Amino acid sequence: MAGASVSFRRVTKRYGAVTALADFDLEVAPGEFMTFLGPSGSGKTTALNVLAGFVDPSGGDLLIGGKSVLALPPEHRQLGMVFQSYTLFPHMTVFENVAFPLRLRREAKAAIARKVAAALEMVRLGGLEGRMPKELSGGQRQRVAFARAVVFEPPVLLMDEPLGALDLKLREAMQLEIKRYHNELGCTIIFVTHDQGEALALSDRIAIMGEGRIAQVDTPEAIYDRPASRYVAEFIGKTNILTLTQGPSGTVHLVETASTLGMEAAQAAGLVLGALSLRPEKIHRVQTNQPDSIDFTAKVGEVLFLGDIVQYDIRVEGTSAEARHLIFQEHRGPQTPILKRGDQVRLGFQLRDALPVQADGSPLTAQD
Ligand code: ADP
Ligand code: MG
Numbered sequence: 001m002a003g004a005s006v007s008f009r010r011v012t013k014r015y016g017a018v019t020a021l022a023d024f025d026l027e028v029a030p031g032e033f034m035t036f037l038g039p040s041g042s043g044k045t046t047a048l049n050v051l052a053g054f055v056d057p058s059g060g061d062l063l064i065g066g067k068s069v070l071a072l073p074p075e076h077r078q079l080g081m082v083f084q085s086y087t088l089f090p091h092m093t094v095f096e097n098v099a100f101p102l103r104l105r106r107e108a109k110a111a112i113a114r115k116v117a118a119a120l121e122m123v124r125l126g127g128l129e130g131r132m133p134k135e136l137s138g139g140q141r142q143r144v145a146f147a148r149a150v151v152f153e154p155p156v157l158l159m160d161e162p163l164g165a166l167d168l169k170l171r172e173a174m175q176l177e178i179k180r181y182h183n184e185l186g187c188t189i190i191f192v193t194h195d196q197g198e199a200l201a202l203s204d205r206i207a208i209m210g211e212g213r214i215a216q217v218d219t220p221e222a223i224y225d226r227p228a229s230r231y232v233a234e235f236i237g238k239t240n241i242l243t244l245t246q247g248p249s250g251t252v253h254l255v256e257t258a259s260t261l262g263m264e265a266a267q268a269a270g271l272v273l274g275a276l277s278l279r280p281e282k283i284h285r286v287q288t289n290q291p292d293s294i295d296f297t298a299k300v301g302e303v304l305f306l307g308d309i310v311q312y313d314i315r316v317e318g319t320s321a322e323a324r325h326l327i328f329q330e331h332r333g334p335q336t337p338i339l340k341r342g343d344q345v346r347l348g349f350q351l352r353d354a355l356p357v358q359a360d361g362s363p364l365t366a367q368d
Helices: 046-050 094-104 109-120 138-150 168-185 196-202 218-223 229-234 262-268
Strands: 005-014 017-026 033-037 059-064 081-084 155-160 186-194 204-208 211-217 240-246 250-255 259-262 273-277 293-305 308-317 324-330 345-349
Touching: 005 046, 005 259, 017 033, 017 046, 017 211, 033 196, 033 262, 046 059, 046 155, 046 186, 059 109, 081 138, 081 345, 094 109, 094 138, 094 324, 109 138, 138 168, 138 229, 155 345, 168 196, 186 196, 196 218, 204 218, 211 229, 229 273, 250 262, 259 262, 259 293, 293 324
Parallel strands: 033 186, 033 204, 081 155, 155 186
Antiparallel strands: 005 017, 005 059, 204 211, 240 250, 240 273, 250 259, 293 308, 293 345, 308 324
C-alpha cells in the first residue's frame, strides 16, 4: 500500500478562550513517519482529531493525497487509527476485531479471511484468532489494535500515544515492531507522543509542538544538533543553558562558567548575546587550555551511573557567587575513570558547541 501526502494548511481550532491549534501548517510526505512531540495540552491530539474529522477546525484546510477532506465524514477519510482510547471490542474475538473495518466496507468473506490472516501474521499473532481480548496481554492487545488499523490498507495511519499504557520494556519492543510495520506497509504515519526518546527513535521527522504551534520541524538529528529555540533545546535531550553577556571592552562574559573571552573568538564561533545551549556530552575533561575552548574547574556532585555513560552534576568553581550547576556526561573508558562525589576536575568545551537558542539574542559587534 502506498502512503499519501498530508497537508495541514493554517489550521486553527479554538475552544472558547482556549486556542488548541494556532495556524498549524505542515506538509507530510507520502510514506513519511512524522511525529508530533510536545507536552500535555500542546495540541497534538487536536491536530489528529481535525485530520480524522472528529473535530471541526475553526479555520484552515486539511488535505490527504492533495485533496481537501474538510467535507468528508471520518469514515470516508480512509485513515487507520490506533488511539489510546480506541480499545478493542471486548465481546468480539481477535478475528472479529480485526475483520471489523472490512465488514464495514462490505468486503467478501474470502477476502476478509485472507486479509485478517495477513494482518495477524504481520503482528505475529497467527493462531490467536479465536481468543477474546481479555485473554491477551497488553502488548498482544496493542498488536491486535494495530492489525485492525491497517487491515484495510489505509494510505495514512494515525497513532495517538499508542504505547503509553505499556511498561518500558514492552514499549521498546513495540517501538521496533512499529518501525518494521512501517517499512513493510509503506504507509504515511503520523504518530503522537510526549516521550522524546520514542520520537527520536522512530521518526523520519519530528514536529515539536508548544501551545498549539509548531516550534520546529526537522529530522531527529537536526533537532538535537541545531535546536531552533531554548524551548526545543530543553525539550529534546538534556542540555545546559548558558548566558552570554557583554564583558569589559572587547570581551564577552559567560556567566555560568565565570569565563571572559575575546570578542573575536566568540564571533568566530557564531555566538550571540543571550541564551546558549550546551549538550552535557559536549563537556569533556581537559589537560591543557585550548585556544577556542572554555575551561573551568568544577566539583563533582551527584553521579548517575547509566551503564556505558556516566552523568555528573557538577558545580563550577569560580567567583563563588557565580558558581553554577551544570550536567556533564561522558563514556566510560581507560582515560576517564569514574569520578566520585566531591572530586575536583578540570573540564572544558569547544565554543562552537554552545548553540545560540534565544530568538532575540543580540549579535556580537566589534565595539563594546
Ligand atoms: P495534547 O494532545 O497535546 O495533550 P490536546 O490537543 O488534547 O493536547 O489539547 C490542546 C488544548 O485544547 C488543551 O488546552 C485542552 O485543554 C484543550 N481542549 C482539547 N479538547 C477540548 C475540548 N473538547 N473542549 C475544550 N478544550 C479542549
Ligand atoms: Mg493528547
